Amino acid sequence: MLAIRLFIRTALAGLALLAPAAPAAQIDYPARPIRLLVPFPPGGGADTLARIVTPRLTDGMGQTWVVDNRGGAAGNLATEIVATAQPDGYSVLLGFNTALAVNPTLYPRLPFNVLRDLQPVTKLAAAQYILVVHPAVQAATLSEFIALAKALPGKLNYSSAGVGSPLHLAAEMFKLRAGVDLVHVPYKGGGPAAAALLGGEVQVLFGSVASTLPQVKAGKLRAFAVTGLKRSAVAPQLPTIAESGFPGFEVASWYSLLVPAKTPRAIVKRIYDEALRAVRLPDVQEALGRQGLEVETSASPEEFATQLKAETAAWEKVIKTAGIRAE
Numbered sequence: 001m002l003a004i005r006l007f008i009r010t011a012l013a014g015l016a017l018l019a020p021a022a023p024a025a026q027i028d029y030p031a032r033p034i035r036l037l038v039p040f041p042p043g044g045g046a047d048t049l050a051r052i053v054t055p056r057l058t059d060g061m062g063q064t065w066v067v068d069n070r071g072g073a074a075g076n077l078a079t080e081i082v083a084t085a086q087p088d089g090y091s092v093l094l095g096f097n098t099a100l101a102v103n104p105t106l107y108p109r110l111p112f113n114v115l116r117d118l119q120p121v122t123k124l125a126a127a128q129y130i131l132v133v134h135p136a137v138q139a140a141t142l143s144e145f146i147a148l149a150k151a152l153p154g155k156l157n158y159s160s161a162g163v164g165s166p167l168h169l170a171a172e173m174f175k176l177r178a179g180v181d182l183v184h185v186p187y188k189g190g191g192p193a194a195a196a197l198l199g200g201e202v203q204v205l206f207g208s209v210a211s212t213l214p215q216v217k218a219g220k221l222r223a224f225a226v227t228g229l230k231r232s233a234v235a236p237q238l239p240t241i242a243e244s245g246f247p248g249f250e251v252a253s254w255y256s257l258l259v260p261a262k263t264p265r266a267i268v269k270r271i272y273d274e275a276l277r278a279v280r281l282p283d284v285q286e287a288l289g290r291q292g293l294e295v296e297t298s299a300s301p302e303e304f305a306t307q308l309k310a311e312t313a314a315w316e317k318v319i320k321t322a323g324i325r326a327e
Contacts, residue, residue, distance in 0.1 A: 029088075029267050030089065034090050035092065036065050036092050037082050040069065040096070041069055049291065053278050074099065078094075078099075082259065083260065089270075091259070096256075097256075100308060102315045117261050118258045119260065119268060122297050122301065123254050124256055125293040125296055126294055128226045128228040129251055129253075130208070130225070130226050131205075131224045134202075135221070149181070158202055158203070158204035160193055162189070163325070165190075168324070169319075170227055172318055205221075228250060232294075233289070279295045
């Protein structure tokens with residue numbers, strides 16, 4: 001009898017080993033609140049996006065998504081927290097493209113590697129920029145402006161929100177592609193940069209569509225083109241720079257979700273599915289539209305990872321060619 005019992009126990013143990021194990025994360029996740037790390041202080045665009053989307057993620061996943069604002073270090077602080085967090089799905093980064101694709105070149109000694117230490121999940125939303133000039137600039141179209149800039153090398157100034165800011169990088173990419181010499185005048189923020197253009201201190205600005213378009217409609221600025229691959233839904237009358245003779249030109253601010261690199265695939269897939277469901281809700285799209293954002297998602301986490309790698313390489317070329325250094 002003892003031999004029979006031992007045989008049965010051995011057989012049962014063998015069957016248990018052969019049976020496919022159901023990952024605990026797949027069954028239990030999420031079992032507690034999820035922290036969304038936002039790399040900017042409360043009140044800005046990233047924070048607004050987070051507070052639009054997280055209630056819907058909470059509804060869909062049955063656990064509260066808590067917004068955790070960790071501004072500072074040009075977005076590197078929040079990015080590092082998630083890059084070094086446990087890969088269990090409870091620390092998620094609201095990624096901003098500058099922090100993800102630009103900072104690795106601007107700050108070569110970061111204690112983490114975006115492409116190695118983070119797992120991209122999906123893009124959420126994006127906002128284009130708009131190329132505008134002061135009305136005193138003697139050009140009515142983008143081609144006329146480029147001709148003017150080439151005739152006056154180093155004579156036209158553009159403002160930005162600071163060295164390494166999206167507005168700065170957009171202008172530098174344009175200079176590189178158009179072959180023009182514009183002088184950079186950095187300001188401490190997008191508001192002062194726009195005010196400098198309105199006051200005639202500078203002649204050119206790549207501004208956000210949401211904040212700049214009202215000035216264009218009021219006749220205080222002249223707009224030439226937008227920086228996305230497709231025309232802006234809020235300014236469809238404006239051509240893109242890409243369709244104006246510079247194929248492939250694209251500069252936009254985009255927001256995304258990322259988790260630590262070794263997060264289980266089942267958890268990544270759950271966050272991906274719920275994020276896409278959330279941003280596709282009509283009221284969420286309407287709320288994002290009021291912030292100048294258009295929903296932009298990834299076909300898969302793998303596609304987003306490929307795009308992030310390509311954009312990082314593209315910005316590395318721009319930054320090194322222009323000799324941009326972090327302040």
